[in-house]
Amino acid sequence: MKAVDGIDLEVAPGEVYGFLGPNGAGKTTTVRMLVTLLLPTGGRASVAGYDVATQPAQVRKRIGVALQEAALDPLMTGSELIELQATLHGIPPRSVRARGAELIDRVGLSQAADRRVGQYSGGMRRRLDLAMALIHEPEVLFLDEPTTGLDPTSRLTLWSEVRRLRDEGTTVFLTTQYLEEADQLADRLGIIAAGKIVASGTPAALKAEVGRPHLDLVLADGSDVAVAREVVRRFGVQRPPGEDCNLSIALQHGAADIAPILRALDDAGFGVAELELKQPTLDDVFLEKTGEHLEGAEEPEPEPV
Amino acid sequence: MRASIVVLARRALRNAARRPQFLAPLVLFPSLFLALNVGGLERTTTLPGFPKVDGFLDFQLAAGITQSLLLGGVSAGIAVALDIEGGFFDRLVASPAPRSAIVLGRVLAAGVIAAFQVSYFLVLGAVFGVDVKGGVLGVLSVLAIGILAGTGFGAIGVLIALRARNASTVQGIFPLVFVVLFISSAFFPADLLSSPADAVAAYNPLSYIAEGMRHPIAFSNDVVALLEGLGAAAAVTAVALGLSLQALRGRLRQA
Numbered sequence: 001m002k003a004v005d006g007i008d009l010e011v012a013p014g015e016v017y018g019f020l021g022p023n024g025a026g027k028t029t030t031v032r033m034l035v036t037l038l039l040p041t042g043g044r045a046s047v048a049g050y051d052v053a054t055q056p057a058q059v060r061k062r063i064g065v066a067l068q069e070a071a072l073d074p075l076m077t078g079s080e081l082i083e084l085q086a087t088l089h090g091i092p093p094r095s096v097r098a099r100g101a102e103l104i105d106r107v108g109l110s111q112a113a114d115r116r117v118g119q120y121s122g123g124m125r126r127r128l129d130l131a132m133a134l135i136h137e138p139e140v141l142f143l144d145e146p147t148t149g150l151d152p153t154s155r156l157t158l159w160s161e162v163r164r165l166r167d168e169g170t171t172v173f174l175t176t177q178y179l180e181e182a183d184q185l186a187d188r189l190g191i192i193a194a195g196k197i198v199a200s201g202t203p204a205a206l207k208a209e210v211g212r213p214h215l216d217l218v219l220a221d222g223s224d225v226a227v228a229r230e231v232v233r234r235f236g237v238q239r240p241p242g243e244d245c246n247l248s249i250a251l252q253h254g255a256a257d258i259a260p261i262l263r264a265l266d267d268a269g270f271g272v273a274e275l276e277l278k279q280p281t282l283d284d285v286f287l288e289k290t291g292e293h294l295e296g297a298e299e300p301e302p303e304p305v
Numbered sequence: 306m307r308a309s310i311v312v313l314a315r316r317a318l319r320n321a322a323r324r325p326q327f328l329a330p331l332v333l334f335p336s337l338f339l340a341l342n343v344g345g346l347e348r349t350t351t352l353p354g355f356p357k358v359d360g361f362l363d364f365q366l367a368a369g370i371t372q373s374l375l376l377g378g379v380s381a382g383i384a385v386a387l388d389i390e391g392g393f394f395d396r397l398v399a400s401p402a403p404r405s406a407i408v409l410g411r412v413l414a415a416g417v418i419a420a421f422q423v424s425y426f427l428v429l430g431a432v433f434g435v436d437v438k439g440g441v442l443g444v445l446s447v448l449a450i451g452i453l454a455g456t457g458f459g460a461i462g463v464l465i466a467l468r469a470r471n472a473s474t475v476q477g478i479f480p481l482v483f484v485v486l487f488i489s490s491a492f493f494p495a496d497l498l499s500s501p502a503d504a505v506a507a508y509n510p511l512s513y514i515a516e517g518m519r520h521p522i523a524f525s526n527d528v529v530a531l532l533e534g535l536g537a538a539a540a541v542t543a544v545a546l547g548l549s550l551q552a553l554r555g556r557l558r559q560a
């Protein structure tokens with residue numbers, strides 16, 4: 001079985017590249033190959049100008065890696081982990097403490113630096129993980145689902161750090177299963193499903209490709225949805241309805257279709273309890289390319305702080 | 306490379322100190338076993354063919370040390386397996402540090418812990434009346450063989466962890482430690498072992514490691530025993546390190 005099959009992608013220096021897909025799509029396998037933890041069985045990949053298969057040591061010098069689940073040693077303190085990582089990256093001993101303290105401060109862990117990581121919250125672990133990945137000022141930073149399982153506040157903190165890194169010129173390869181995260185952070189993104197890239201481009205371009213808005217309708221109680229679906233068929237392509245509606249129609253003429261649809265339903269004896277006009281989202285892109293909704297699409301958006 | 310090995314060894318030692326539940330059994334369990342053995346089998350020394358010793362503890366102390374060092378190897382293996390299970394091992398592998406440093410750092414720490422284990426048993430022996438016959442040179446010989454053997458057993462633990470990738474499997478080899486030790490001349494003189502145990506013991510490196518430490522403790526400094534002990538420990542270390550580094554490369558290919 002191929003976890004990743006013939007992926008072809010290019011990330012420009014200084015951009016945030018989002019790699020969006022559901023669980024099991026092949027995101028982590030791709031990252032593990034790019035960070036030299038896994039040898040590709042075929043094809044070629046280079047990171048920061050070096051081949052991952054034949055020049056792995058050169059690649060590792062130039063990348064920062066924060067893998068899924070923030071793998072940290074719970075027995076060590078934040079400072080100790082930072083110093084360990086710095087030494088492994090060949091940072092001179094005289095610079096280790098200063099650089100470590102600077103990064104710990106940057107991710108807001110100064111107060112907790114001397115506490116064992118086992119006592120950290122999920123958000124703190126993620127921030128420490130990020131600090132460790134940045135210790136040697138990498139050219140390319142790999143973040144594998146950095147906000148999975150985080151509370152909204154921690155997620156927003158991490159997002160702002162990713163934006164800051166982009167502003168500083170770091171290339172970021174970010175995998176995520178969250179649409180909002182990809183939409184907010186990625187300059188360009190690739191959508192992966194079943195080991196293949198099904199779409200790539202800027203979020204705006206991808207959404208424009210889908211183009212049409214869609215109308216979600218909740219019919220009055222007792223309505224025969226199958227009959228209603230036939231009534232509105234002429235107005236656009238029927239989409240698989242989400243959990244919060246009975247009917248979902250990709251509108252051929254945009255908002256201009258709303259009134260005729262409501263009239264047609266009314267004429268056929270259907271009451272409409274709720275309706276919502278939705279602009280194209282990355283989920284629509286995913287739906288159009290794969291015929292399925294993206295897992296995690298219903299993940300709540302972070303609340304502003 | 307050296308800085309990476311040292312920092313990883315320091316981490317392993319610090320973690321061992323912070324996980325006393327892993328460290329204490331390395332000396333407590335063999336101490337209890339030693340006490341039971343010495344208490345219940347003291348009259349073994351009167352068997353025909355048993356070498357002349359001041360007491361059974363003089364003879365058994367090297368067996369206790371060897372047993373403790375083997376448990377140290379299991380402990381090193383469990384620590385690596387926990388790193389693999391928790392994903393920390395991947396972090397180390399994804400760093401630019403030479404991958405061999407990951408193994409060497411852990412094995413170096415096993416050697417340092419071995420020095421502590423050997424010292425503990427020598428002090429324990431002294432408290433209960435064991436007078437190291439080889440004097441200071443004898444103590445240094447025991448330390449040298451013990452540290453080298455502990456390093457080798459640590460490498461075996463790392464090797465098993467890299468192959469098994471989970472702590473419970475490494476823990477599962479715990480009973481084998483006893484099997485391998487019992488088919489050596491660690492607990493009884495080789496001359497008193499019956500066939501086929503005597504033949505197996507003749508090829509078991511643990512026999513030479515235990516006897517290399519036993520000679521200076523119970524009898525006198527003996528160059529042949531010392532060289533055989535050092536040679537066996539060095540061979541175990543070299544083979545286990547080589548196989549560990551190979552297993553690390555294999556693990557990366559299959560990851």
